[in-house]
Amino acid sequence: MTIPAEQRRIAADEVRLPPGLLPDGRSGRILVEALRLFAEYGFHDTSIRDLAKASGIRSATLYTHYPSKEHVLAELIRLGHEAHHTALAAALPGTAPGSAERLAALVRAHVLGCARYPLLASIANSELHALSPGLAAPSLLLRADSRQMMLDTINLGLDAGVFDVPDPFLALTAIAGMGIRVANWYGSATPYTPEDIADSYAAFALRLAGARA
Amino acid sequence: MTIPAEQRRIAADEVRLPPGLLPDGRSGRILVEALRLFAEYGFHDTSIRDLAKASGIRSATLYTHYPSKEHVLAELIRLGHEAHHTALAAALPGTAPGSAERLAALVRAHVLGCARYPLLASIANSELHALSPGLAAPSLLLRADSRQMMLDTINLGLDAGVFDVPDPFLALTAIAGMGIRVANWYGSATPYTPEDIADSYAAFALRLAGARA
DNA sequence: GTCTATACGTAGATAGAC
DNA sequence: GTCTATCTACGTATAGAC
Structure with a gap:
């Protein structure tokens, strides 16, 4: 059990x-x-x-509340993607497109969500395959947009000369991936607050992207 | 389907x-x-x-080949952890403890395994919870040892002054986490070889760890 | 080792009373 | 909205012949 x-x-x-x-x-x-x-x-x-x-x-x-078990999962996954997308979008204002500050803000928002709401982040990222395409569609749209926000930030930063990586897509996968995994290992037994982790990971991301010091 | x-x-x-x-x-x-x-x-x-x-x-x-469905899963997960541990251990010789080269070699081995054998890596990392404790035990031992290899490498590198991070554990989670996620996104549609990704991620890890340039 | 046949529990979901 | 009762399909696993 x-x-x-x-x-x-x-x-x-x-x-x-x-x-x-x-x-x-x-x-x-x-x-x-x-x-x-x-x-x-x-x-x-x-x-x-x-x-x-x-x-x-x-x-x-x-069944008076939800038409099926799958609909319960779909609702959770949709809510998780929405919260994540909202948090990323809210991180943009106050930072210039393509700046190191913007990447740091996005990573902070991403990691903060994964540490504060690990169950929601975990389900959204690991149970999407169990949904029928119709129920997964809204989450897929949000996911694609969130991803694009981060990729645009990396690409514009490269254009502006504030970042330095050979391949922006690989930088994206690395930065996003390390954040997603936080949902799996972060728990009350660790001596960090979600904010600690978000700040540390944002700094890691800037180093990884070769941001000018 | x-x-x-x-x-x-x-x-x-x-x-x-x-x-x-x-x-x-x-x-x-x-x-x-x-x-x-x-x-x-x-x-x-x-x-x-x-x-x-x-x-x-x-x-x-x-049932003439395996006593239960769970035993089939246990065997796969054990083999996955063994292959991973063997690959990490094989990366150590030829590199000095605590050197940047050692961290790069470990990350390369870790990521290479996740990219070459993504199904095996994925199952080992995401289905362990489905095993009874007795069947999970061998894998947990291997996992703890692999993790310690990487943590020792970071800590010794810090002592030696070749790395610079505020918190070695957070560096470990970030480096290991970005590698694990490779198993999820890497496929034949991407224009990279597993070796490309392993090399890029090893470079990312060194940057993240603040290795002297 | 492989099969057919089957035991037995539990799965998701529905019917209809209150 | 919530319940008891139930339907039907499928789950893991076993028995016993070849």
Whole structure:
């Protein structure tokens, strides 16, 4: 039932969510419990009955709130992508396109989200394959746009001469990838705040991109 | 049945494995098919019947080769961790402890494995939670040792003054994390060879660690 | 080693009363 | 909205013949 710490997909042990992201009442409660169970055991190893029990209802009642188990997952993944995209977009104002400051702000927002809301980030990044194409589509659009924001920032910085990398796409994958993994290892046992990690990783990203010192 | 490209957990579309890693005959064939199915759909969404059909046998026959579906996964994950650990250990000779060359060699080995054998790397890193503790134990030992190799390298490099980072653990998570993600995005559609990526990421790691230029 | 046949539990989802 | 009861399909695994 309980997975040993070293084998868990995520180290975090509390469900945290962006304020106001979820609906009130039972529908919201179901999403919270689904987030916890899907992140820990995976979508396919969590049954409707598991989810209902954790939510304090019977399995049949779940269907008055969501048409299927897949729709519950889809809603969580969509909300996760939206929160992520919103955070990145909010990081742009106040920074010049293609500046080192803009890249630092984007990385900080990316990593902060992964550290503050690791369950949400983990599900959004690891369970998308379980959705039918129609339910995955909104998240894919947001994901493509978030990615483009970061790639544009790297490319414009290269044009402006503030960065120095042989291949901008590889820099993107490295910077984005190290941030995504934070959702897996960050937990209450670590001595860092999410802000600590976001700042450190932003500095790493600037070094990696060869930003002028 | 088939997952759209943008939703797949891994971009690779061919099963590649270190030469000689798997047994010959039917037992090996089962592992190859399990690798493909588990990596694509996940352990819990692949049934014994799916696996048997892909292997060219009936589901009952599978039990003459492995005692359970979980044992098939355990074997794959163990082999993956062994291949990874062996590759890291083989990178050490010829480099001085704590040197920038050693970190570069370790990162190159790490990333090369993730790019050459993405299915194996992906499963080893994302399905460990599905194993009972007894079956996961051998892999956990190898994982801890691999991690320590990299952490020692960073710490000794700091002592020697060849690196410059405020927090070695955060550098470790960033360097290891960006490499692990390569298994997810690298595929035949990208214009890079695994060696290209390994070299680029090794350079990124040195920059990130503040290696003297 | 491989098969056919099957046991037995649990999965997702629905019917209809309250 | 929530329940009890239930449908039907599929899950892992086993029995026993060849």
